[in-house]
Amino acid sequence: MEPTEDKNTGNKILVAEDNDVNLSMLLDMLSIMKHKVVVARNGQEAIDLAKTEKPELIIMDISMPVMDGLEATRRLRELKEFSNIPILALTASAGNDGREKCLAAGCTEHLPKPIQTKELFEALGRNLPTQ
Numbered sequence: 453m454e455p456t457e458d459k460n461t462g463n464k465i466l467v468a469e470d471n472d473v474n475l476s477m478l479l480d481m482l483s484i485m486k487h488k489v490v491v492a493r494n495g496q497e498a499i500d501l502a503k504t505e506k507p508e509l510i511i512m513d514i515s516m517p518v519m520d521g522l523e524a525t526r527r528l529r530e531l532k533e534f535s536n537i538p539i540l541a542l543t544a545s546a547g548n549d550g551r552e553k554c555l556a557a558g559c560t561e562h563l564p565k566p567i568q569t570k571e572l573f574e575a576l577g578r579n580l581p582t583q
Contacts, residue, residue, distance in 0.1 A: 463580050464488045466507035468498035468524065469542070470516045474565065478511065481569050485576070495519030499527055502534060509580055514543040514554065522557040529558035538579035542567060 465487045469475040475491065482489050490505045492498035495512075496519045502510060510528070514521035521541060528534040541554035544565045551562040561575055 462486050462488065463508045464490065464505065466490045466492060466498060466502055466505060466510045468492040468495065468510065468516065468521060469513040470494060471513070474513070474542070474567075478567065478572075481567075481572055485573070493517075495521055495524030498524045502528060502537075503531075506533070507537065509576070510537060510539045512539050512541055512559065514541055514545075514550075522553060525554075525557045525559055540575055540579065 465482060467475065467478050467482070467489055469478060469491070470493050479489060479491075490501050490507060492501050494516045498510065498512060498521075499519075501507075512521040512525055516524075521543075525539050525541070528537070528539065538560040539558065541557075541559035541562045542565055543550050543554065543562065545551075550564075554562040560579060563571055563575060
């Protein structure tokens with residue numbers, strides 16, 4: 453899907469993903485909309501980079517080494533500056549149980565893998581600040 457000219461371009465997005473194939477797909481999708489992307493390879497890196505880079509949105513894989521995405525999300529939500537930042541959870545668990553765990557941890561939305569371009573663009577449109 454080719455995105456239409458959109459007000460939601462050029463935002464800083466933190467992508468936390470440890471799988472090279474999934475990361476490459478996400479980076480390709482986000483580059484279409486000219487977003488500035490910062491990459492973390494585990495939950496602890498995601499927290500550290502979020503503090504220094506101040507992203508406008510975080511795309512968080514749930515299953516990662518060192519610290520999983522659920523714990524990273526919980527810890528970010530404890531910090532005042534990240535209490536309202538949209539966090540989109542990516543998980544291979546498409547069922548309601550996986551979705552509920554993500555939302556309970558503080559994720560804004562749950563997107564099942566493999567991520568579809570249309571679903572990602574729609575989620576970004578709902579969650580990124582307009583410019």
